[in-house]
Amino acid sequence: MRLLAILLLALAMPALAEKADRDKPTQVEANKMSADDVRRLNVFEGDVVVTKGTVRLTADRLVVRQDAEGFQLATATGKPARFRQRQDAKPGEKEGIWVEGEALRIELDDRNQKIELFDNARVNRGGDQVAGNYIFVDQRSDFYQVTAGKGDRVKAIIQPKAPSAEAGK
Secondary structure, three states, X not given: OHHHHHHHHHHOOOOOOOHHHHHOOEEEEOOEEEEEOOOOEEEEEEEEEEEEOOEEEEEEEEEEEEOOOOOEEEEEEXXXXXXXXXOOOOOXXXXXXXXXXXXXXXXXXXXXXXXXXXXXXXXXXXXXXXXXXXXXXXXXXXXXXXXXXXXXXXXXXXXXXXXXHHHHO
């Protein structure tokens, strides 16, 4: 059960989620759960729903491994697996924008603060959308990379940005 509490830290996606989410309780629902403390492994199966503040992750299966230093690697799979969360507001914004993503497999790396979305991957961030076969997100640097599958192309929709109040002065 010690791993259960630790597992949920990885799901908060700290660089993307609101800072307030870190202090919220985590709730996990699934049809089945197994924990192996010796192997530092937790598996949730069947209509998995994880919520923590504004973060919501849904999947058919969630596997969480913990390394010797306590960092987690989580793999969510589904048809598709999905996540949604609100970012912290940037200066001049009343509230943060929503980030939503989906793929057949989503991998979360707590140590390196990286998210990878595999197979039919899509991320929508405040109306801007990217889609491809693979999406890599480095949360530390806010770097995204999208790769198309064989014979496909990367697709992106970028919304026009409203002029700032400063531009009119």
